[in-house]
Amino acid sequence: MTKPKTFGALAVLWYGLFSLFVSVFAGAIWAALGITNLKTSPAIPWSVPIMALLLWLMWRYLGGKGPPQQTSATRRQLLRANAVSGRVFVWSFLAGVLSIVALAGFWSLLYQVVKMPATILPDYSRYPLYTVVLGIIMGSLVSPFAEESGFRGYFQVVLESRYRAPVAIAAFYRLALVTRSEGRSITATHV
Secondary structure, rough: OOOOOHHHHHHHHHHHHHHHHHHHHHHHHHHHHHHHHHHOOOOOHHHHHHHHHHHHHHHHHOOOOOHHHHHHHHHHHHHHHOOHHHHHHHHHHHHHHHHHHHHHHHHHHHHHHHOOOOOOOOOOOOOOHHHHHHHHHHHHHHHHHHHHHHHHHHHHHHHHHHOOOOHHHHHHHHHHHHHHHHHHHHHHHHH
16 A cells, blocks of 8 residues: 555645544434334334445445546545455454453453442333344444444544654544544444
8 A cells, every 4th residue: 555645734634534534424413313213113123224235325435436436436545445365354353252251251350349330221122122232233333334434444544644653543532532422422322
């Protein structure tokens, strides 16, 4: 992969805001679709294929497909979605699963040691199991696709072209934390 051009300070701000928008907007769309689906017709999980289509269109556009053609190469390079070998994929998948298991164990232990308020979750028992399962699967895909494309793709590439690694990483993670807290507040207030 060739190194992209160096972006100016205004471009850093623009791509940071763009990444924030992509991430928050995708989460807000999924929250609105999911809530509307559960309120109107919970027996038919129609929100899942609609959101899958929207994520696919977003990924294709950010990856360089569609107009304007003069920005296709830059968009493809900024997305930074490169194929990895099967071995790397398996090891990274295994590491991810083991980290979730470790986190669940740590959370269970922490819950026993520190008094914490109970999690307030909606009662999903009144909805069909397949609707809940498909909703959880889609919900687990929305943030990764939006955040990976926006932050670890577009924004991180722009930061790396402009700043040394420690500054780029610090700026990147600070903005990513802001986005995650915004996404949680959107989901928490509407579910």
